[in-house]
Amino acid sequence: MIKVLQPGLQTTVQDIGRIGHYEVGMPPSGAMDKYAFTTSNLLVGNDENSAVLEITYMGPKLQFEEDAVIAITGGEIPPKINDEPVAMWETLEIKGGDVLSFDFVKGGARVYLAVRGGIDVPVIMESRSTYTLCGIGGLDGRQLQEGDTLAIGNEAKVDVQIGQAIDASLIPTYGKxxxxxxxxxxxxxxxxxxxxxxxxxxxxxxxxxxxxxxxxxxxxxxxxxxxxxxxxxxxxxxxxxxxxxxxxxxxxxxxxxxxxxxxxxxxxxxxxxxxxxxxxxxxxxxxxxxxxxxxxxxxxxxxxxxxxxxxxxxxxxxxxxxx
Incomplete structure (x- = not known):
C-alpha cells in the first residue's frame, strides 16, 4: 500500500486512456504525456498500460508501506526519498516506510510515477483512468486527497535492474x-x-x-x-x-x-x-x-x-x- 500524506496540487491515477467510447460522449482521459507515461512503466517492467500517478505542478508526499520499485518521468519536478534527491528517468528502489516527496517545479508541468505492479484501482469502461468531470475511474473518480491509500497491483512483466537509466538523448527538454x-x-x-x-x-x-x-x-x-x-x-x-x-x-x-x-x-x-x-x-x-x-x-x-x-x-x- 501507498499512503497519501499530502496530495499535491492535482494528482490522479491514469493509464493509456478510456479508448473507444466517443460515440457515447466519453473522452479518453488517460495520461496527457504518453511518452513519459509509457517510459515510466517500461522502467519498472510493467505492462505498458499499467496505471500510474499523473502529478501536476506540485507533487504529493507519499509513504510506501512496503518495499517497491518506482520510476519518475516527465517534467522536472525533482523527487526526493526521505528528503534526499533521487534521479528521474531511472529505475529506483524504495523501502517500506520511506517517504517520496517532490521539490518545486523547475520545467514542464507533469510527472509520472510508475510503481512496479501498477496502481490497483477498479477498471471502468476498460480503463483505470480518472475522469473527474464525471467522477469515474481512478480512486473514486477524483484527484488524490490526504489520507488516501493506494494498492499496488501485479502487472509487472519483466525484471528491470535497479539503476537502469534512460539515455539523455531520449529525454525531452522543457523550455518556456x-x-x-x-x-x-x-x-x-x-x-x-x-x-x-x-x-x-x-x-x-x-x-x-x-x-x-x-x-x-x-x-x-x-x-x-x-x-x-x-x-x-x-x-x-x-x-x-x-x-x-x-x-x-x-x-x-x-x-x-x-x-x-x-x-x-x-x-x-x-x-x-x-x-x-x-x-x-x-x-x-x-x-x-x-x-x-x-x-x-x-x-x-x-x-x-x-x-x-x-x-x-x-x-x-x-x-x-x-x-
Whole structure:
C-alpha cells in the first residue's frame, strides 16, 4: 500500500486512456504525456498500460508501506526519498516506510510515477483512468486527497535492474517557449486568409485556464469569412453545425482566445475547430504551464506521420534497452 500524506496540487491515477467510447460522449482521459507515461512503466517492467500517478505542478508526499520499485518521468519536478534527491528517468528502489516527496517545479508541468505492479484501482469502461468531470475511474473518480491509500497491483512483466537509466538523448527538454505542430482543419475554411496566417504568425500565451480539459491561449482576434449561418448552427460566426472534436482540436469561440481541447474535453460541439495538434505534440502540450508561449506550426499529414514514427523509434530503443 501507498499512503497519501499530502496530495499535491492535482494528482490522479491514469493509464493509456478510456479508448473507444466517443460515440457515447466519453473522452479518453488517460495520461496527457504518453511518452513519459509509457517510459515510466517500461522502467519498472510493467505492462505498458499499467496505471500510474499523473502529478501536476506540485507533487504529493507519499509513504510506501512496503518495499517497491518506482520510476519518475516527465517534467522536472525533482523527487526526493526521505528528503534526499533521487534521479528521474531511472529505475529506483524504495523501502517500506520511506517517504517520496517532490521539490518545486523547475520545467514542464507533469510527472509520472510508475510503481512496479501498477496502481490497483477498479477498471471502468476498460480503463483505470480518472475522469473527474464525471467522477469515474481512478480512486473514486477524483484527484488524490490526504489520507488516501493506494494498492499496488501485479502487472509487472519483466525484471528491470535497479539503476537502469534512460539515455539523455531520449529525454525531452522543457523550455518556456514552445512550437506545437498542427494539421489545419476541420473548419479552417471559416477563417479569413489573413486570420489563418495570423494564427501561425502570432506567439500565443497560455492563460491560467490550462488543465486536463483544455488550454486557452491569449493573442489577437481571428476573423471569419462572412456568410449566412446554416440551419442548425448558432448565430455567432464561430458557430457551425455540431461536429466531433478529436483530441487536440483547436476551437476559437467568437474568434478570441483559441482553446486546445485535451484528454478530458467534450467530444463534440458547435464551435469551429481550425486545426488539430498532432499526436506526438500532445505530449509537449502536457508539459506547458500557464504564462508560457506557444507558436503553432503547420504540418502535412505525411510530416505528422513521420513525427509519430520518430517517437515510436525512440520508445523502441527504450524497450530494447529495458526488456
Amino acid at each position: 517557449s514552445h512550437e506545437i505542430r498542427v494539421i489545419m482543419g476541420l473548419c479552417s475554411y471559416r477563417l479569413t486568409e489573413e486570420s489563418k496566417q495570423k494564427f501561425f504568425d502570432l506567439e500565443w500565451q497560455v492563460t491560467p485556464e490550462a488543465n486536463r480539459v483544455g488550454y486557452r491561449f491569449k493573442g489577437e482576434r481571428l476573423n471569419f469569412v462572412e456568410r449566412e449561418q446554416p440551419f442548425g448552427a448558432g448565430s455567432n460566426p464561430s458557430n457551425v453545425v455540431d461536429l466531433g472534436y478529436p483530441i487536440g482540436s483547436i476551437q476559437v469561440p467568437d474568434g478570441v482566445e483559441p482553446i486546445a481541447l485535451l484528454n478530458d474535453a467534450v467530444t463534440g460541439g458547435g464551435y469551429v475547430t481550425i486545426a488539430t495538434i498532432i499526436s506526438t505534440d500532445l505530449d509537449k502540450m502536457a508539459q506547458i504551464k500557464s504564462g508560457e508561449k506557444v507558436k503553432f506550426i503547420s504540418l502535412t499529414i505525411e510530416e505528422a506521420l513521420e513525427a509519430r514514427k520518430e517517437v515510436k523509434e525512440k520508445l523502441d530503443q527504450i524497450r530494447k534497452q529495458l526488456t
